[in-house]
Amino acid sequence: MRLVAEGLSARRGEDLIFRDISFEIAGGEALLVKGANGSGKSTLLRVLAGLLAAEAGTVRLLAATQPVERLGEAAHYLGHRNAMKRELTVEENLTFWKAFFGDFAGGAGVCVDEAVDTVGLGGIAHLPFGYLSAGQQRRMAMAKLLVAWRPVWILDEPTAALDVAAERMFAGLVTAHLSRGGIAIAATHQPLGLEGLRELRMTGFTGAAETVW
Amino acid sequence: MIALLARDLKLSMRAGGGALIGVLFFMTVVAVIPFGVGPDLNLLARIGPAILWIGALLASLLGLDRLFQAEREDGSLDLLLMQETPLVLTVFVKCLAHWLATGLPLVIASPLLGLFMNMDEVAIGATTLTLLVGTPAITFIGAAGAGIAVALPRGGLLVSILVLPLAIPVLIFGVSAVYAAIQDPAPFLPPFLILVALNLFFAVIGPVAAAAALRLSSD
Numbered sequence: 001m002r003l004v005a006e007g008l009s010a011r012r013g014e015d016l017i018f019r020d021i022s023f024e025i026a027g028g029e030a031l032l033v034k035g036a037n038g039s040g041k042s043t044l045l046r047v048l049a050g051l052l053a054a055e056a057g058t059v060r061l062l063a064a065t066q067p068v069e070r071l072g073e074a075a076h077y078l079g080h081r082n083a084m085k086r087e088l089t090v091e092e093n094l095t096f097w098k099a100f101f102g103d104f105a106g107g108a109g110v111c112v113d114e115a116v117d118t119v120g121l122g123g124i125a126h127l128p129f130g131y132l133s134a135g136q137q138r139r140m141a142m143a144k145l146l147v148a149w150r151p152v153w154i155l156d157e158p159t160a161a162l163d164v165a166a167e168r169m170f171a172g173l174v175t176a177h178l179s180r181g182g183i184a185i186a187a188t189h190q191p192l193g194l195e196g197l198r199e200l201r202m203t204g205f206t207g208a209a210e211t212v213w
Numbered sequence: 214m215i216a217l218l219a220r221d222l223k224l225s226m227r228a229g230g231g232a233l234i235g236v237l238f239f240m241t242v243v244a245v246i247p248f249g250v251g252p253d254l255n256l257l258a259r260i261g262p263a264i265l266w267i268g269a270l271l272a273s274l275l276g277l278d279r280l281f282q283a284e285r286e287d288g289s290l291d292l293l294l295m296q297e298t299p300l301v302l303t304v305f306v307k308c309l310a311h312w313l314a315t316g317l318p319l320v321i322a323s324p325l326l327g328l329f330m331n332m333d334e335v336a337i338g339a340t341t342l343t344l345l346v347g348t349p350a351i352t353f354i355g356a357a358g359a360g361i362a363v364a365l366p367r368g369g370l371l372v373s374i375l376v377l378p379l380a381i382p383v384l385i386f387g388v389s390a391v392y393a394a395i396q397d398p399a400p401f402l403p404p405f406l407i408l409v410a411l412n413l414f415f416a417v418i419g420p421v422a423a424a425a426a427l428r429l430s431s432d
Contacts, residue, residue, distance in 0.1 A: 039425070046431075048289070049295055050294075050295060051291055051294060051431045052431065069296075070295075072294075072295035072296075073295065073296065073297040075295065077291055077292060077295060079291055080288070081286075081287055081288025081289050082287065082288060083285065083287055083288040083289040083291065083292050084287065084289075085220070085224060086287070087224055087227040088220070088223065088224065088227070090225065092220070095216075095416065096216050096217070096219075096220045097292075099215075099216035100214075100216050100217055100296070100298075101292075101296070
């Protein structure tokens with residue numbers, strides 16, 4: 001499985017956010033998108049997820065276990081917001097997403113209890129999501145990545161609001177995902193504690209992004 | 214899809230879900246009409262079906278703006294958009310859940326409110342039946358408006374204004390079917406069947422339009 005992005009450009013309103021970004025990631029590899037605030041990291045990730053139309057360029061997932069029209073179908077997207085309902089309990093939230101996502105061919109998600117245990121919050125899944133602290137909410141949002149199998153993880157500032165232990169836990173999750181042959185693309189300021197990362201440095205506004213491998 | 218239906222129904226029952234807001238509004242509107250119009254029983258019986266229909270129309274529009282806005286605010290909309298499941302189907306199921314939670318209570322409450330308006334059994338039955346067939350159409354039309362206004366912070370009124378012109382035919386044929394049932398020479402079936410047709414028409418057009426609007430709105 002390979003993720004190939006070619007000549008991506010994106011525009012928000014009048015402004016060109018970035019221009020001509022190309023990269024290629026194979027299964028088991030992670031790409032770290034770095035850059036100052038406003039340099040277009042989130043925009044790039046939203047373009048990859050198919051949530052924002054690219055001005056130019058293509059994103060393709062080659063040799064995937066099932067043919068995909070858009071990369072989004074094969075990807076989990078963890079954005080700034082957690083996509084969990086405050087009124088429902090954690091368990092109801094995760095059960096819903098598990099059923100709604102379904103598994104991508106070639107893998108299977110873990111059950112809800114196991115996912116909650118993996119993020120280290122076993123025993124509070126019966127609480128409404130709104131009762132949890134910001135860090136706990138973020139961890140539960142990560143449990144969402146585990147309940148259904150998607151080969152590609154697109155992570156936007158995944159470790160914001162997390163303590164050091166949770167950051168380590170998350171690095172473990174990503175490592176486990178990569179070892180299953182998955183792909184991870186993360187925009188972050190913190191070092192994720194991962195080995196053998198490739199980096200994409202966004203320079204912003206000027207439109208030119210240089211790639212540092 | 215069943216999971217989505219179940220989740221939306223559950224959400225509408227929980228605090229802040231607003232399933233009962235619509236039916237309370239409906240009851241308030243219809244209950245104050247006799248005080249405003251006066252105790253002329255014949256007049257009330259005559260305007261009753263129209264009042265029930267107008268009340269139900271306005272009550273259905275009440276919670277529509279939250280249909281996609283709540284999903285957008287917590288980021289769920291992004292994930293709904295990304296899936297392989299056709300977005301049209303997702304929107305259709307959300308509309309269905311919304312109607313079950315807010316439209317169906319209106320239909321169930323309408324016989325009681327018909328008594329407030331001194332309507333006879335035939336009129337009450339016809340009104341309930343036409344509301345049952347007509348209110349889903351209003352929800353489907355409203356979904357298109359809700360999709361367009363999803364990114365606007367105060368889209369509620371805008372949704373109503375966008376949607377109202379399209380909902381007028383539903384209102385016209387709904388009310389005329391009821392009057393046809395209670396006044397002898399006019400046949401009941403033609404307006405009623407047009408109402409059914411409108412419902413089916415908007416069940417297709419509404420979700421397609423809403424899905425297109427949601428795709429364009431994402432930023």
